[in-house]
Amino acid sequence: MHDSHKFKIPIGPQHPALKEPESFSVALKGEKILGVDIRLGYNHRGIEKACEERTFLQDVYLVERVCGICSHSHSTCFVQAVEEIAGLEIPSRAKYLRTLIAELERVHSHLLWLGVAGHEIGFDTLLMYTWRDREIVMDILAQFTGNRVNYGMNTIGGVRRDIDVSQVKDALKAVDTLQERTKYYIEIATSEVTIIKRLSGVGVLSYEDALRLDAVGPTARASGVKRDVRKDDPYAAYADVSFDVITDNHSDVYGRTVVRLKELLESFKIIRQVLENLPAGPIAIKAPRKIPAGEAISRYEAPRGEDVHFVKSNGGEKPERVKIRAPTLANVQAVKHMLKDRFLADMPIVIAAIDPCFSCTDRSIEISYLDDARKKEVLTWPELHAYSIDWHRKRGIDFSSLNKKLKEGFKTS
Amino acid sequence: MTQEEIIVNDLKEKFANIAASIIIQRPRRIFLEVSQAQFLEVFDYCVKKIGFPHLCTITGLDEIEKFILIYHLAQDNGNILNIKTSVSKENPVLKTIINYYAGAEIYERELMDLFGMKVEGLPEGNRYPLPDDWPKGQFPLRKDWDPKSLENK
Numbered sequence: 001m002h003d004s005h006k007f008k009i010p011i012g013p014q015h016p017a018l019k020e021p022e023s024f025s026v027a028l029k030g031e032k033i034l035g036v037d038i039r040l041g042y043n044h045r046g047i048e049k050a051c052e053e054r055t056f057l058q059d060v061y062l063v064e065r066v067c068g069i070c071s072h073s074h075s076t077c078f079v080q081a082v083e084e085i086a087g088l089e090i091p092s093r094a095k096y097l098r099t100l101i102a103e104l105e106r107v108h109s110h111l112l113w114l115g116v117a118g119h120e121i122g123f124d125t126l127l128m129y130t131w132r133d134r135e136i137v138m139d140i141l142a143q144f145t146g147n148r149v150n151y152g153m154n155t156i157g158g159v160r161r162d163i164d165v166s167q168v169k170d171a172l173k174a175v176d177t178l179q180e181r182t183k184y185y186i187e188i189a190t191s192e193v194t195i196i197k198r199l200s201g202v203g204v205l206s207y208e209d210a211l212r213l214d215a216v217g218p219t220a221r222a223s224g225v226k227r228d229v230r231k232d233d234p235y236a237a238y239a240d241v242s243f244d245v246i247t248d249n250h251s252d253v254y255g256r257t258v259v260r261l262k263e264l265l266e267s268f269k270i271i272r273q274v275l276e277n278l279p280a281g282p283i284a285i286k287a288p289r290k291i292p293a294g295e296a297i298s299r300y301e302a303p304r305g306e307d308v309h310f311v312k313s314n315g316g317e318k319p320e321r322v323k324i325r326a327p328t329l330a331n332v333q334a335v336k337h338m339l340k341d342r343f344l345a346d347m348p349i350v351i352a353a354i355d356p357c358f359s360c361t362d363r364s365i366e367i368s369y370l371d372d373a374r375k376k377e378v379l380t381w382p383e384l385h386a387y388s389i390d391w392h393r394k395r396g397i398d399f400s401s402l403n404k405k406l407k408e409g410f411k412t413s
Numbered sequence: 414m415t416q417e418e419i420i421v422n423d424l425k426e427k428f429a430n431i432a433a434s435i436i437i438q439r440p441r442r443i444f445l446e447v448s449q450a451q452f453l454e455v456f457d458y459c460v461k462k463i464g465f466p467h468l469c470t471i472t473g474l475d476e477i478e479k480f481i482l483i484y485h486l487a488q489d490n491g492n493i494l495n496i497k498t499s500v501s502k503e504n505p506v507l508k509t510i511i512n513y514y515a516g517a518e519i520y521e522r523e524l525m526d527l528f529g530m531k532v533e534g535l536p537e538g539n540r541y542p543l544p545d546d547w548p549k550g551q552f553p554l555r556k557d558w559d560p561k562s563l564e565n566k
Contacts, residue, residue: 040519041542048527049553049560084439214468214516226489227467233441233491297442297485297493299469308485310472325470325520333516 006034013042017348019116020356022332028344036339038332051322056082056291056313059322060154063309066324068149069112072098072105073302074309074324075154080235081298081311082156082319086291092237092279094158099237100274101145101153102300103267107178108137109303110260110267113355114185117257120349121198126188133181140174143167158284168275175268182264189257199254203338203350206251215334216327217305218263219354221247222255229301241273253353260355290317302327304355328356416492417443420463428455434497441490446497453508456496459486460513465494468514471521473528475556480505480528500530509534527554 012023021042027034047066051059064075076098083090111134118126138148144163145151153159189195205215210223220227228245230238246262248255293315300307305327312321331354338350392398414422417437424445425432434446447455459465465486474481476499484496500507507524509532510517521532522541529552543553552558 037539039539039541041540041544044542046553211466212515214514229491232489233487233493296438297469297495299487299493306469308469310470310483310485312474321472321474323470323472329519330516333519 011347013039018351022356024347026339026344026347031343031345033339033342033344033347036336038336040329040332048322048324051319053318055289055317056156056319057289059319060156061152063322063324064150064152064154066326069109070105070302070304070307071150072101072153073300073307074326076102076236077298077300077302077307077309078311078322078324079154079156080300081296081309082291082313083287084296084298085294085311085313086156086288088157088285088287090158090285091282093162093281094283095237096274096278097159097161097163097283098154099241100163100271101141101151102236103270103274104137104141104144105151106267106303107264107271108134108141109355110264111137113260113303113352114257116352116355117253117349120352121195123195126185129181130185133178136174136178140171143170155284155287157287158282160284162283163278168278172272172275175271179265179268182261182268186258186261186265189261195257196254199252199257199349200250201252201254202342202346203253203256203353204251205334205338207249209337210251210334213334213337214330215305216330217302217355218256218259219305219331219334221245222259223251224249227306229299229306233299235298235300237274238270240277241270243270253349256353290315291319304328305331328354332356415440416490417441420492420494423463424455424459427458431455441492442495443492444495444497449498449500449507452496452498456484456510456513459494459496463494464488468510468517468520469493471517471524473524473530473554475528475554477556478502480530482507482524484510505530507532511535526552528552529555 007028009026009028010023011026012018013021023039023042025037025039027036047062051062054062060075060079063078064071066074111130115127115130115134118124118130141151142148144167145153145161153161205219205223207224210220210225215223215225216227224247226245226247229235230243231245243266246259246266248259250258291313293313295310295312297308297310307327308325310321310323311319314320335351335354339347342350389399417440421435421437421443424435428447428451431445431447431451436444438444445455465488467487467489469485469487472483472485474483479499479501481497481499486494486496505528507530509521511521511534518535518538519541521535522538524530525532526540526543529550548563551562
């Protein structure tokens with residue numbers, strides 16, 4: 001193919017380089033992208049309409065399923081709006097518990113992202129490492145809420161589950177380990193030449209463009225835009241905890257990596273403060289079935305950026321209107337700009353760098369024996385974990401010495 | 414005087430005819446209502462003179478006799494100004510705000526698809542979020558829309 005020829009190639013809605021259905025029509029000259037046309041909506045499930053047909057309480061569970069990764073973000077954002085309309089002042093313990101789950105969710109989301117980013121640039125070791133470490137926070141989330149995703153923690157008027165002293169101890173221990181690992185990743189990201197070279201100057205979004213295109217979250221903060229709903233428009237317990245808003249001036253994928261990694265350290269700071277200063281008292285107050293007429297707009301800093309919910313009630317059991325604007329919708333418009341005049345090979349990592357959402361849930365396995373249909377066995381997560389280690393060991397693969405080496409490595413670094 | 418009160422007093426002085434509709438619902442939340450005819454004048458003043466660097470989103474509402482639009486504008490100190498305006502159901506035409514916020518494009522396309530509004534000044538582009546083969550004249554977020562109407566198509 002000659003360089004002077006122009007081509008238009010479709011990428012998506014189903015494509016190996018994409019994690020979710022979305023469609024890009026890319027105009028190319030050689031390897032250079034002349035322009036990108038984005039078509040969204042393949043995941044549209046009509047949740048806003050469905051919310052109007054259900055009660056406020058049912059909607060808490062429905063909006064939690066807007067996204068598998070930031071499920072707590074959406075349910076919190078929604079209940080905050082409903083509580084404002086109903087004039088409910090929730091107990092401070094509930095506010096702290098919401099903050100706790102929110103930050104644990106951010107930790108799991110950012111670690112997941114780091115793994116995906118590693119994978120997109122061919123650094124799959126990083127994917128394996130971060131996703132292994134992510135299991136630590138998933139276990140803590142499962143301990144606190146009973147679920148790895150869709151935590152079901154929120155209700156109108158507070159939270160549904162309390163935590164006890166032994167759980168606090170476990171969580172603090174887990175945070176210590178995760179902090180060590182995160183420091184190690186920061187060291188890798190800031191000193192490993194291949195990462196720096198691969199990510200620098202890729203997917204550039206200047207400060208002015210980030211503002212103009214209304215980018216949100218780590219995508220905006222990596223272009224020097226100091227915006228964070230937790231600080232600017234504090235909700236839950238964020239007014240009571242101290243943390244820094246991380247920004248970076250690289251304005252590229254490298255900057256977005258640094259911002260997310262440093263944000264992990266801030267999340268650990270917040271989790272420690274919440275666990276150490278958890279106020280005593282009830283975790284919820286009774287909410288009325290019918291929500292008085294009114295409207296409210298609620299914002300929340302999800303792992304991917306500002307999440308917005310607008311709720312209007314007519315005084316009935318069901319909302320008149322629920323409007324949701326997830327952070328990816330705000331950021332996808334900046335992607336178009338980031339790709340222009342860049343190389344086609346940079347597309348996967350540039351798209352991944354805004355961290356579009358996808359979900360996973362996998363926590364127990366049911367074994368049916370073929371020779372005896374009545375005999376069934378359910379493996380818990382630790383049992384499944386042990387089974388997997390044993391399965392590999394029987395086949396001559398043993399990771400225990402490697403694990404030991406890794407731990408020693410962390411201590412010395 | 415709080416930051417919210419400064420904004421509200423400024424707006425009340427400038428636009429005396431809508432003064433009654435300008436309220437502070439709670440700290441950092443201001444609401445106001447303006448007719449479609451006066452909308453751009455008020456909007457321009459809020460964005461350019463008072464300064465709201467961020468557009469959160471645009472909400473559409475079906476109020477049976479008319480459509481309501483709410484533009485949620487934010488300042489970096491957390492203040493959100495919610496500008497309400499309305500368009501008639503017979504002729505639901507509004508003017509684009511992409512000259513103020515480039516990011517508004519996708520929110521305006523959403524209003525076109527889900528409510529059947531028309532946006533003046535918006536360039537040609539892909540629809541969002543409904544599929545290309547979605548039947549004409551079906552607007553899911555209108556209150557009189559019934560999902561069953563799709564089955565007969």
